[in-house]
Amino acid sequence: MENMFNLQTLTLGAKSITYHASFKPVSPNATSRGELVSPSSQNIVADGPVPGIIINTLPMFDIFKKAAKYVTDTKSGALPHAPWQQQSDYAAIQADILELESNFYPEYRFDRTKMTQHSKEAIEQNWAFWSCWLVNQFMYHTIHMLLNHPFLISLRIAAAGRCPRTFSQSTSDQVVVHSNWIIRLLDLLEEKDVNVSDPFLAYCISVAITVFIHYRNAEIQSLRQNAEKGLFKGRQELGELSSLLKNVERMV
DSSP states (O other), X not given: OGGGGOGGGOOOGGGGSOOOTTBOOOOOOBOTTSOBOOOOGGGBOSSXXXXXXXXXXXXHHHHHXXXXXXXXXXXXXXXXXXXXXXXXXXXXXXXXXXHHHHTSOGGGSHHHHOGGGSOHHHHHHTHHHHHHHHHHHHHHHHHHHHHTOHHHHHHHHHHHTOOOHHHHHHHHHHHHHHHHHHHHHHHHHHHTTOOOOOHHHHHHHHHHHHHHHHHTTOSSHHXXXXXXXXXXXXXXXXXXXXXXXXGGGGGO
């Protein structure tokens, strides 16, 4: 479990992706069989009004780096302010996330790209876009899980000696929502029969697993059941990745 929070040795597989900032989502036009057509040159915008998806990815990498440092500083006890205080690192990173969201191009949001409506072939043919989109999705939810992880929040509360009830409830709600999103994305990849072997994906799953481990002992039955399902799915996916990537074995 210690290794799951060791971001110092984490290799971001996303860095190996060749980004094509001019790609837009696959066209929603369907064939007579109901399959979505592959992107054509008409779907590529060189200097269009909507920038490539990389414009959202780069600032998110920066926030992820801050979240990684937050984890390290929390473990070492180097943070002077309680997370609910406005001058804290927690509050600063949350503000960065909200600022990024306010500038996030709607064309690249989950509900607008509609990956569920694209065929496996269309996704693979426009993988330059979808790989970057998936990095965005997994990274976004992992940032929230790291900031609100119950293990780290417990360390911060212990250091402060107190905690507002509303803050405790808010962090709990957020980490449950975002860990569930990791499972939802994994289900989507499975539904589309799209295989991704990437150490960064494995890291995101491993963080979600530690969240589910915590909530499998929750007093509320629905939380326990949800945690058990998420834990089973996460371990299953991580096991498959470990057979492909040697550096993932220590996360299992």
